[in-house]
Each structure stands twice: as C-alpha cells, then as structure tokens.
Amino acid sequence: MNAPDIKMIKIGTASCGLAAGADEVLKYLRENLKDTRIEEVGCIGHCYAEPLVEIETASGSFLYGNVEPKQELLDKILACDTEACLKLRSERTQKECLKVTALAGKIVPTDIDEYMTEGGYKALTKAISMSSADVVDEVKKSGLRGRGGGGFPTGIKWSFLAAKEAEEKILICNADEGDPGAFMDRSLMESVPHQMLEGMLIAAHATGATKLFIYCRAEYPLAIKNLSIAINQIKERKLNENINGRTLDIIIKEGAGAFVCGEETALIASLEGKRGTPRYRPPFPTDKGWSGYPTMINNVETFANIPIIIAEGAEAYASLGTEKSKGTKLFALAGDLEYPGLVEVPMGITLAEIVFDIGGADRNNVKAVQTGGPSGGCIPVEHFDVAVDYDSLGALGAIMGSGGLIVIGKNRCMVETARYFLDFTHRESCGKCTFCRVGTKRMFESLERITGGEGTQEDIEFLEDISVKIKKGSLCGLGQTAPNPVLSTLRYFRNEYENHVNNKQCEALQCNALLDLTVNQDKCIKCKLCIKNCPVNAVSDDFIIDNSKCTRCNTCIEVCPKNAISRVKRGEGFYSDAEVNCG
C-alpha cells in the first residue's frame, strides 16, 4: 500500500512520544506504507495528545493525535481525513509564542541539512563575521537572563569570561535538568539539538572559550544520542573549525544522578570526576573553574535562545517580555490539568493564562501551582493574575526556576507536597554543610510527623525557625532554597498545617494516617473484587473495611468497578480495634 499524495509522514518520537507508544506506531506505519517517506521528529509540546502523527501533503499538513497502530489510523492518513485531525485549541495557539521551540517537532532532529534549510547556523556565520565584543554586547542588549533558574544576565556572564586571559577557557552547557517535574531541556536537546549547539559555538566565539562540555543527565539517553549525532555532523561540516583560531571539540559528559550537580561548582567537581560537592565562592568559576581554568556555565535553554538573538538582533528579541525579563520562557506544564505539555510563552503572561487558558485546568478545582521544583515555592490561585517574570515570582515567595510548573488540584494536600520536596532535598543534600545535611533531615522528620498524625504545634514553629537557619547556613543553592516549599506552603496554607496538627484531619484526604476507607453499601454490587485483592484481608465478608488492618494502599478503590469505596475523614470508618477509633 502506498499513499501517492503524501509527501512525508512525521512521527514525534521524543521520550514522551515513545512513552505513549510512538515506536509501535512508527513500526506499524513503516510496515504498511513502505513507499512513503516516514521521519521521526521531536516534540511539538502537545504531550497530552501523544503519540502524534503529522501528514504533509501538497494541500497542507494534517496532525493526528492519540493515534494507535491500527488500520483506523491508516484509513485516516490515506484519506487525509480532516475531520479526525487534532484541533489545536485557539486558547493555546493565541497565547503561545514559539521562538525557541519553533522548529521542535517540525524538523528531523538529527538532520543538519533540514536545520540549515530552516536558517540554522546562519546566526553562527553572522556572529563570526562580528567581533567577539560585539556579540557579547548584542547578548547584553537582548536582556537575556539565565534560563536555568538563577536569572543572571547572560551577556554580563559572557563578558566575565571574555575578559579573562588564559591558555584554556572552558564553556559548559548545564544539561543536568534535575528538578523533578521539568522537561524543557530534555525536549530541546531531543528535538533541536543543533540549535543549542549553535548557541554554544556562538558563545565560544564571543568569549574565546577553547573547550566545550555538555553535562547531561544519564536519565536522558535519547538527548545524549541526538546530541552526539549532531556534534559529529558539526565536525563533518567543519562548523567547529576556525573559531578563535582553533578547532573546538564538544564533549558530552553524562551525569550520574545527583541533584546538587546542577549547582555550578558541584557540576565542575563532577566534570573533574569527583564527588559533586559545591565549594565556597569566590573564586567564581569565571576566575577559577574546571581544572583551574576560567569557566562559564549556561543552561540548555539559554544557549538555545542565542541563535535567535543573533539572527533577529537584540532589539527585536527584547521587544518581547517585561521590563526586566525579556524574550520567551518554556514551561513544562504537568499535574492536575487537562492539557499537559511543553509551552513557550512570552515573559509577562499571567499564570492564569498559562494554567487555565493554555493548560485547560478546571478553574474550580485548582488550589495552587508549584514553580521551580524543590527550590521553588507554591503560588495560590488568588495570585494567578501575576505577570510571570523573574522578579514578580520571587516577590510571591516562589521562583521562576527552570520552568517546571506543576498544577496542584484542590484534592491534594499541601503539607504532603512540602513533605515530598523535603524528602527529595534531604536525600540529595551533599552533606557538606551541617545546616543543610542535618536541618533538611529534621525538617523532613517534622513533616513526616505532621502528615503521620503525630505532629504538634511545636513542629510548625520548629519548621519556621530551622528554615531561616538552613537558608543562612548553607553554601549552595540547594540548601539556600530547600526550605522554600515549606515556607511558601506555610505562608499560604497554614490552615492545612494546623488542621493536621490540631484536629488530626487532612482536608484533602491524602495523608494516610488521617483518613479512613469505607464502602458505600448502596453502590456496592458484592462482586468481592475488593475482598480478593486486599493484601491484608481488611475487607470482611459483609463488605466492611476494617481500618485497624487497612494499610490505605488503595487497591480496593482501584479494583472496585462501581467506585463504591472512598476515602473519608479519620474516624468515620469502621475500626475493629475500638481504641484506635478515638481520633
């Protein structure tokens, strides 16, 4: 079978696409449409509709979402069925501003010719025709700030390295996207690896860097693969030659799973083959970094912005955004919303627009968003009219962070969310600073007590007190920001903490120690699935759950075909051991 009118079929096979089954779809289409050109592309950001297939024909292109490797898909494709196309919601398309991700999912990530046809490496040629100082100036004028979360002005950072005289100068791309819940950098590396690499080469020209490293998480095998292919293509085309009079090598180093390595000095230690422990600054990396040489570190998204700035000019770039935050920002939207995915929006857009319009979250069911991962904080729905930029989010006690944006629904417990982040940070603390090493552990234990129904008012006071001390007594960003999730939830959701402590209740019915399970006898059809599946035999023959035995594993809720089992307030369920029932 073939499809004569079809020029090309594109399938999104970035990690999220593959996880949704894109590889099976690809195999199926390749087997059934042998004469049609079928290409694997990156991610267009509409992750909720993965796997995605785009058909290019003489009369335009058609996008199909949530496809399955079945005849039905072939029929749709061959008929170019416009009815079955994925309708991209105008609420999203109107608000989005695709600059950095303009080519993501449109071109084959590992095809340098396609990238060049779309204007790729023209910015590099232009930059090389300019003096180094002019390139640095252009980046300064653009107002670009570090996209890794810190928000330090990129041009100024570049000028520090450019000013150094040294035998070797090191440029590192921080691709150790460690924030759980963030996937902007992964998507960029998988979908448009050349764009980031072009940014790195421009930076090398501007700063006089002689050695280029990419420090990438080992959890991102596809990103590493695509980058390696892209680097080889750069070498074949000799694009890395004659920059500062040298031929530059770009070396990928895989991280080995340590969150703290996102911190500059820890990252450098890890690149040197050591334990990833941060050190005191000064000396700053631009004075003394990798193996003692001046070193500059930028994030993936920062580098991916560079070709756009050079190609379009700083002024055009700076026309987008707010006074102090220019350009666009990528956000990884996930959590309790209808359309999770990767979005690119101009700085200054409101949180409400991102969460409700683009993400399609239910206005009546959102409690807060969490930005910046374990270093960030939560912002309650009352403040969703805030214009997103580095400074306004900071003022609310959260941070811009690298771009993870998790929507938290009303049915989630904020104390449990804070406990989750401290569970993460206390394990990821490198152990160098006592306040971070011991303090985060004590905070975690305190939060465990509160969510476990054993907390007291002293625990809340302790959390507030120790938070300040950890922030002051820690050397690096990990410790300095680790208490943020607790501080911001205490600021906006103190009532939840107090309800856990004083009334031993979790309103959201999420903390296992503070809830019971019960069977609604009117809905129950006596199918016995709960009895059969309960791992601790807590369901009696007459369908009553004994909460003294129940471990709250939720298995019965999952297997019940009639949704007859639910979580209820502590004390409302049945206990065979009556003493526990006193609440």
Add this chain to the structure above:
Amino acid sequence: MQDGENTMDGNYACLEEMGKEKSYLIKGLQSVQKHAGFISDDAIKAVAGYFSMPEAEVEGVVSFYAQFKRTQPGKYQISVCDGTACHIKGSSLIIEWVSTELNINNGETDKDGLFSLETVACLGCCSLAPVMSVNGKVFGKLDRKSMIKILKEYRNK
C-alpha cells in the same frame, strides 16, 4: 585477587578506551556498570588500579551518585518515577503496588533475580504521569491494572 589481571582483560577492558586522567573516573565507572550491571568490589579495585587512586576514593565517588549500584540488579530493572508530577498523580501508590506484586521493597531485587525495583527522581515524561520504566522503556498513564499487565508481560518473556 589472583585473577586481577585476567579481569582487567575481560570485564574491565572497557576502561582501556579512555584516558587515565582522573576526570574520566565517572565515565569509567559508568562503562563498567554498563558492562557488568553493577559495581562489584572487584570493579572498585580494578578501577582504582587503572586510575592509580585509592580504592576509598573510588568508593567515595560511587556512593555519592545515585546511578551507581553496588549489588547485582534483576534482569528487568523497574524504575518508578517519583518526580513532582508523578507524585501528585499518585506514584507512591504505584511503588506500593509494584512492591506488593513482586514482594520486594524499594531498592531490592527479587529472589529469582528477575525484577529489581527502584524509585527515580524524574524521567522527564511528566505529561504522562504517573510513569515507570522497565530497562529504560517508559510506560505512562499507569494505574494498578496496567502496571500488573506490564509486569506480567515481562515475567512471561
């Protein structure tokens, strides 16, 4: 170690592909683990010998990074994602269910050496939360039923 030299030729030959500078230590350990599945006591000795550094220093680096395993993992390595999005979507229940299903705790390998279970910080597929991966292949939008089906398929492979 009597067969120290032999092992260098066999299991640890991958080390020869990289320089002897200490900055290659993590890369060296990664390729040894890729080859053998984990970092054995022997491996620590061999790596320390290759980079001319004390074993304690190698052990120090191994214990620092979450990626390095000191015990033999199962044939199928299950990584349940406990990133923020997955956590919000109930990954702790997924971990508990996998644990009950395989009768092993987080960080353990079952007695047949078939499955091992670990939690990881984030697999970067947040929009499909909750997710888990088996030997690197990612499965998204999990519930108890789909999780059991996936485990069954691997068990029967």
